[in-house]
Amino acid sequence: MPELPEVETVRRQMLPLMTDSTITGIEVFHAKTVAYDSGIEDALVGLTIQSIDRIGKLLIVSFLDHPDQFLLIHLKMTGQILFTDKNKRISGGGHTLTATDVSDLPHKHTRVSFTLHTGVTIYFNDMRLFGYCKRANARETECIRATFGPEPHSPDFDPITFAKKLRRRKTPIKAALLDQTLIAGLGNIYVDEVLFRVGVRPTRRADRVLKREALAIAQAASEILTAAIAVGGTTFQHFTDTGGQAGNYTDYLKVFGQQGTPCPECGRIIEKTRVAGRGTHYCPDCQR
Numbered sequence: 001m002p003e004l005p006e007v008e009t010v011r012r013q014m015l016p017l018m019t020d021s022t023i024t025g026i027e028v029f030h031a032k033t034v035a036y037d038s039g040i041e042d043a044l045v046g047l048t049i050q051s052i053d054r055i056g057k058l059l060i061v062s063f064l065d066h067p068d069q070f071l072l073i074h075l076k077m078t079g080q081i082l083f084t085d086k087n088k089r090i091s092g093g094g095h096t097l098t099a100t101d102v103s104d105l106p107h108k109h110t111r112v113s114f115t116l117h118t119g120v121t122i123y124f125n126d127m128r129l130f131g132y133c134k135r136a137n138a139r140e141t142e143c144i145r146a147t148f149g150p151e152p153h154s155p156d157f158d159p160i161t162f163a164k165k166l167r168r169r170k171t172p173i174k175a176a177l178l179d180q181t182l183i184a185g186l187g188n189i190y191v192d193e194v195l196f197r198v199g200v201r202p203t204r205r206a207d208r209v210l211k212r213e214a215l216a217i218a219q220a221a222s223e224i225l226t227a228a229i230a231v232g233g234t235t236f237q238h239f240t241d242t243g244g245q246a247g248n249y250t251d252y253l254k255v256f257g258q259q260g261t262p263c264p265e266c267g268r269i270i271e272k273t274r275v276a277g278r279g280t281h282y283c284p285d286c287q288r
């Protein structure tokens with residue numbers, strides 16, 4: 001599943017391709033992806049893209065001179081945004097499928113495409129149909145924004161407030177950190193890495209985390225997400241950015257996906273379990 005650093009990498013590389021570009025055509029291949037919106041083509045064709053924002057893993061496209069019109073894009077588990085330029089060269093971000101899939105667009109997993117006046121075509125592919133590209137008005141967009149907590153690397157993130165809220169939770173600490181209303185942008189990979197760095201076991205209840213540990217979690221979350229964004233994220237599921245480059249934060253992962261290998265700190269074998277329905281990796285010695 002693409003996480004915040006992967007989605008932010010895609011957003012940054014979408015900006016020069018899409019900003020100030022006018023949508024000249026939309027083709028819907030699966031109505032579910034656009035929330036069964038039969039009017040999406042009439043509403044968006046002819047509009048010029050003003051900016052592409054992001055909150056958590058949600059991309060928010062706004063349009064010039066249309067303050068009540070937005071396009072919300074979420075990759076969910078298997079979504080991918082691919083681009084072809086006027087010379088039919090392909091680049092993309094999210095989940096790469098197979099070599100055949102990305103060399104012949106649109107294909108069976110393409111759910112919607114957007115053509116721009118510059119000759120760029122944007123393809124939203126999604127094998128499992130969990131992701132979406134749907135319209136929203138300003139009120140709906142603000143309501144969605146309000147459901148997200150602050151991101152740990154953003155200027156408005158308050159570690160003390162976060163620590164207080166976290167320590168009121170009675171769920172396993174990993175489940176609490178995956179809750180986007182508490183803290184936005186932490187997904188499965190990065191929660192495991194944060195908890196390893198601070199020495200907290202993912203199964204420990206959040207209300208049993210010490211204040212100093214909660215503050216350390218806030219700091220580690222900020223540092224790890226910032227570092228992952230800087231290198232384009234991880235390469236899990238063959239993630240590539242829109243320049244075709246694989247993210248390489250995989251080189252820095254300490255526990256995620258490392259089950260059965262020695263802990264880099266103590267040498268004990270990394271274990272894998274399930275917490276909050278997610279595969280979870282930890283060191284039984286370093287994390288308590």
